[in-house]
Amino acid sequence: MRVLIVEDSVLLRAGLGRLLEDEGIEVVGEAGDAAAFLSEWERTRPDLTIADVRMPPTHTDEGIRASVELRAKHPEAKIIVLSQYVEERYAKELLADGNGGVGYLLKERIADVGEFVEAVERVAAGGTALDPEVVAQLFARRRNPIDALTPRETEVLSLMAQGYTNAAIAEQLVVSSGAIEKHTSSIFSKLALEPSATDHRRVLAVLQFLEADR
Amino acid sequence: MTALSMSRFLRGSTYGIVGFPMAILWLTIFTTLLSVSGSLLIIGIGFALLSISLRAAGIAGMVERRLLVEILDVKIEQPARFSSGPGFANLILDPLRDSSYWRDLVFIGLRAIVGLLAFAITVAVWLFPPFAFSTIIWGWFVDWEFIEVFATLVAGIGVLISGPFVVYAITEIQVAFARTLLGPGHRQLQEQVSTAQRTRDLSVDAAEAERRRIERDLHDGAQARLATVAMDLGRAKRKLEKSGGDSEIEAIIDAAHTDAKAAIVELRDLARGIHPAVLTDRGLDAALSEIAARCTVPVHLDVQLHQRAPAHIESAAYFAASELLANVSKHSKAGQAWVTVRSDPTHLRIDVSDDGLGGADPAIGTGLDGLHDRLASIDGVLSVHSPLGGGTTALVEIPLNQRAQ
Numbered sequence: 047m048r049v050l051i052v053e054d055s056v057l058l059r060a061g062l063g064r065l066l067e068d069e070g071i072e073v074v075g076e077a078g079d080a081a082a083f084l085s086e087w088e089r090t091r092p093d094l095t096i097a098d099v100r101m102p103p104t105h106t107d108e109g110i111r112a113s114v115e116l117r118a119k120h121p122e123a124k125i126i127v128l129s130q131y132v133e134e135r136y137a138k139e140l141l142a143d144g145n146g147g148v149g150y151l152l153k154e155r156i157a158d159v160g161e162f163v164e165a166v167e168r169v170a171a172g173g174t175a176l177d178p179e180v181v182a183q184l185f186a187r188r189r190n191p192i193d194a195l196t197p198r199e200t201e202v203l204s205l206m207a208q209g210y211t212n213a214a215i216a217e218q219l220v221v222s223s224g225a226i227e228k229h230t231s232s233i234f235s236k237l238a239l240e241p242s243a244t245d246h247r248r249v250l251a252v253l254q255f256l257e258a259d260r
Numbered sequence: 261m262t263a264l265s266m267s268r269f270l271r272g273s274t275y276g277i278v279g280f281p282m283a284i285l286w287l288t289i290f291t292t293l294l295s296v297s298g299s300l301l302i303i304g305i306g307f308a309l310l311s312i313s314l315r316a317a318g319i320a321g322m323v324e325r326r327l328l329v330e331i332l333d334v335k336i337e338q339p340a341r342f343s344s345g346p347g348f349a350n351l352i353l354d355p356l357r358d359s360s361y362w363r364d365l366v367f368i369g370l371r372a373i374v375g376l377l378a379f380a381i382t383v384a385v386w387l388f389p390p391f392a393f394s395t396i397i398w399g400w401f402v403d404w405e406f407i408e409v410f411a412t413l414v415a416g417i418g419v420l421i422s423g424p425f426v427v428y429a430i431t432e433i434q435v436a437f438a439r440t441l442l443g444p445g446h447r448q449l450q451e452q453v454s455t456a457q458r459t460r461d462l463s464v465d466a467a468e469a470e471r472r473r474i475e476r477d478l479h480d481g482a483q484a485r486l487a488t489v490a491m492d493l494g495r496a497k498r499k500l501e502k503s504g505g506d507s508e509i510e511a512i513i514d515a516a517h518t519d520a521k522a523a524i525v526e527l528r529d530l531a532r533g534i535h536p537a538v539l540t541d542r543g544l545d546a547a548l549s550e551i552a553a554r555c556t557v558p559v560h561l562d563v564q565l566h567q568r569a570p571a572h573i574e575s576a577a578y579f580a581a582s583e584l585l586a587n588v589s590k591h592s593k594a595g596q597a598w599v600t601v602r603s604d605p606t607h608l609r610i611d612v613s614d615d616g617l618g619g620a621d622p623a624i625g626t627g628l629d630g631l632h633d634r635l636a637s638i639d640g641v642l643s644v645h646s647p648l649g650g651g652t653t654a655l656v657e658i659p660l661n662q663r664a665q
Contacts, residue, residue, distance in 0.1 A: 055480065061488035070493050105476070106541040130528070134554070135548050154524045157490035157517070159498045183553035185590045230635065 047170055048074040050090055052083040052097035052109065052126075062096065062156065069163050077103070078162050080112035087116060087123065094170040098153075099129040099136060110136050113148075126169050128153045130147050132179045141174065147250040149209065151177030174249055175209040194236050202229040207252045269424040272431035275331045276382030279434075282327070285318060286372045290365070307352065314355035314365060321364035321442050324371060326440075339363075339444040354407030354510055359445060367441035371434065379428045385423030392416025464637055468572045471535040478531045486527060490520035539578050543568050544601060551582045552599060557590040557614065563601040569608055573658055576638050577601070577610055580656045583631045584612040592616025592652055608660055613653040619647040 053059045063073045067255050075090040077083040079102045083239045097107040097117035113125045127140060138148040149169040156162050165175035181204050204217045238252045239247050297309030328334040343356035344350050353359040392412045399409040404488040493516050500510045504629045541549040552559035580600055594616030602609050635642055639659040
């Protein structure tokens with residue numbers, strides 16, 4: 047896998063590079079601000095970009111804006127955005143095009159190397175990865191139409207939002223894959239999602255969830 | 261007559277008596293100065309003389325302020341004098357442009373007239389009763405009828421009783437004139453207040469900027485380094501796991517990894533306590549949804565703002581809401597909490613309520629003192645309504661646009 051790292055802190059850039067190389071992931075480029083991000087992406091065409099939200103010059107949300115801009119031009123670009131804090135709107139802006147292949151994680155998750163690498167692989171394959179804290183915040187905030195879901199379905203949706211597959215969810219909740227299938231199809235119908243390619247629908251469910259109550 | 265009012269009567273009488281020489285003095289000086297400068301106004305020198313008259317009124321005002329302190333124990337602050345800089349022209353023009361000199365002059369005029377009256381009244385109040393009572397002795401020699409002596413006696417008693425009040429009243433009138441005319445004017449007081457407010461606003465801004473700087477330094481420095489340490493420990497752990505290495509070393513690395521991650525979270529919370537980055541970047545709504553999600557009690561958050569408030573107000577509002585929500589978590593035993601934020605053109609209002617035990621008393625260490633102080637620095641007000649068993653409602657009101665120009 048070829049990865050582009052966009053991070054203004056040299057220290058973190060180097061640390062992240064070492065970590066990825068350990069896992070056999072090739073770092074094909076590095077950038078420290080939004081402009082360099084876009085030009086490096088065009089040059090290297092990576093399988094995945096890992097970008098910090100906070101970058102020069104304003105140190106606010108350059109990373110998100112550059113990512114959204116890039117994906118508008120190249121919907122196939124896969125991006126994981128790392129943030130110092132949870133901001134659900136960042137997640138919403140990233141997921142808005144409904145294409146998947148995006149992730150939004152708190153920076154400190156990188157330290158849990160195993161889970162981080164899993165998220166990297168998932169997003170590179172076109173899935174999603176939302177930080178558990180982001181998901182928790184979304185649930186705290188939105189009541190509709192989530193109220194219509196049973197507690198178990200809410201639990202499943204929350205894991206789905208984090209990006210887990212049915213098999214992974216089944217493993218976490220210690221139930222059979224079949225049971226999770228049943229829950230997910232019930233969630234899809236309660237959220238009024240038409241049957242379509244499963245992966246696409248999962249992203250839409252999360253998106254629906256983000257749009258609710260707003 | 262009580263001792264206190266006796267002393268007031270004596271002081272008032274002294275001030276009344278002193279009124280006579282002062283009136284004569286001021287009348288002599290100022291009628292001369294003003295009539296001369298008035299007649300010379302047509303040629304420029306009159307203005308110079310008028311300026312000198314005003315400076316003299318300033319000195320006379322000082323003398324009068326001194327008399328008020330010495331005799332009546334009334335302290336009146338001297339107004340700040342206007343000065344447009346060095347130079348002879350300014351020396352002449354400054355008093356003419358400074359309302360405080362003119363007010364001194366008006367006071368001196370009033371003092372001369374009212375002072376004469378006060379002197380006359382005081383003398384009458386002191387001398388008439390002895391005169392009246394002595395008619396008993398000499399009335400008979402000047403062939404007064406009984407009724408005349410009786411009427412004089414009654415008048416004497418009347419003056420004896422009412423005199424102190426009259427003296428007191430005329431003294432108070434003079435003090436009122438002095439307070440209005442000799443003290444700093446309304447405009448000057450307002451200027452002092454707005455200067456104080458500006459100074460305070462600047463220090464609020466400086467503190468705000470300093471907090472942001474510290475947060476940024478933490479983020480770029482210690483936080484980044486610690487994150488790298490945690491990442492490297494994570495790598496080491498994973499390598500050991502894969503190679504099936506020494507379980508003792510694995511345990512040590514695992515502990516270090518866990519501690520490093522905990523330190524990251526602690527440092528992040530500390531940085532957030534100093535200044536939440538999300539607040540600067542995304543505003544109150546986003547920052548509050550973060551603390552609402554972290555509250556142990558489910559929070560219904562409703563933020564409706566027309567536009568972003570100034571940074572120092574957002575910051576105070578954020579800390580108010582987080583402090584109040586922390587209290588909900590700690591003390592209320594509530595099942596639910598509500599945070600409502602609204603703004604109108606003049607105020608930002610934050611309502612934090614819960615369905616808990618109630619009975620929160622802001623007076624007994626619920627950690628609201630610091631919040632009170634922090635809000636006071638921007639004229640914000642906190643009111644808490646917490647009946648026993650009836651939940652708690654805390655309302656924070658922060659004025660917008662109240663800054664001095």
